[in-house]
Amino acid sequence: MPDPVLRLEGLRKNFGSLVVTDDVTLDVMPGEMHAIIGPNGAGKTTLINQISGLIPPDEGRILFAGSDVTALPPEVRALRGLARSFQISSILPGFPVLENVALAVQARDGSSLKFVGRAAEETALNAAAMAALEQTGIADRAYVRAGELSHGEKRALELAIALAMKPTLLLLDEPMAGIGREETERQVDLLLRLKGQLTMVLVEHDMAAVFALADRISVLIRGRVLVTGTPAAVRADPQVVTAYLGEQLE
């Protein structure tokens, strides 16, 4: 069996007296699309924040591509191939869409301690950025200020930024949140095409999307992993149905 891309070992996080991550142990295998579902407040985003390095865990270890990254800052994890999208779109609203993505390319293309030359006109960076925009279907919006994009387009931009990082692991925090049905379908299609090319962790409330996409699903309740398994196994698990899916699937 191959080594997992991501391994969480006994991860624990408290906010004051509130336990938000409770002894989470989880393996994400290469090429896998691993969904994390659970009710609001289950600690899904906090878990993603710990994996990407924005929040330090109180206890436990995070292993990425075989090495312990628990103490590493987010930028080092990013350069090692860990990309993420945010639940609330996190972009550079004042920059053109293309430059939002070109910056992600720039981060892993040589030194950014260059004080001369116009970065916005570097064709190699722009070409790679444009390719990512084409992949997510917003290439025609490349020269618009990112702040002027529609909500759905911002989600697509976030995905383009992540893809431009050429990640080995992509963390998606509710990529379908707040977008229309048509855009959701497009997003699902895109993720289906990406499946197998890179490893993904998907946090999502849209159960139709989750069951269409995921290879395995972990159910998170009050910070704890209730069960991890294939979609069919999770759907049939009586515990899961009582705790979460019952209301979702009605």
Add this chain to the structure above:
Amino acid sequence: MSDAALAATNKTRSLRPPRGIVLPTLIFLAFALLPVVASLTAKQYLLDVGARMMVFAVAAVALDLLVGYAGLISFGHAAFVGLGAYAVGILSAHGFSDVLIALPAAIAVAMLFAWLTGIVCLRTKGAYFIMITLAFGQMVYFIATSLAPYGGDNGLTIAARNTIAGWPLLKSDRAFYYFALLCLLATYLFCRALVVSRFGRVLRGAKENPTRMATIGFGVRRFQLVAYVIAGGIGGFAGFLLANLTEFVAPAYMSWQQSGELIVMVILGGAGTLDGALVGTAAYLLAEEWLSGITENWKVIFGPILVLVVLFARGGLIGGLNAFGSWLWRRSGHA
């Protein structure tokens, strides 16, 4: 090219950082011609006013890198200027009065100070960053007041302007004036290149969204520290010029009021434009020149003017100029 793509291309033109060269060209032309005007009108004090403007503009342009592009409101910028000036003064007191020694020393001291304090300051954000840069500035100020061998509170008179490789080329006020003009031009061009470079783009990105920048792989603080050291070095450069302009150094050069005035110059002109730092510095020093002729408490008049500019001209004087320019453009029949 499809219509959509064409429209997109046209749109990006207007979104690019202004490549405007008209305004800076006019400003530098005005500086270049000022000595001629001064001698024609026999108003030699104009030469001094102009030189002061250029020296402070060097410092203000550097401060705009931090305030306007990196989003770091440094309230201790005068400390760099003062350190540069004191490097010139102290070296001169010991007989080292050549630009080839004084200039590198002034810049190096300021950069070293910026690096050491920047490491600490950049651990904080927002109001705390303002307070801690202010505190470090005041620290240097009080050290200078207690430097008894170098004049303490009273400051230190410099025997003569720096020589250049042994030649007293800066001796005449006019020669120094043009020297300062060259220094300002070099600073301005360097900073303009910097803000659109890869490095500058990272700085601007970190100002807008530091979390996003970290998660795509940029150690934001490291870039900000480099910017802080660069801005500090240019501040030291301005101090070198200031000491040579006045042939005198004093603790007042690095008082917190001086830091505040530099911020006012940047904001008044329009932060994040570089041109604004030039315009703001000139406007501030002209206001000081004229209003202080009317009353000793000239800031009573200047204060409300500043408030009005900040309230009504979004983006400072530069923003006002741009708005006025496009209004004229529309009035003259352009759609």
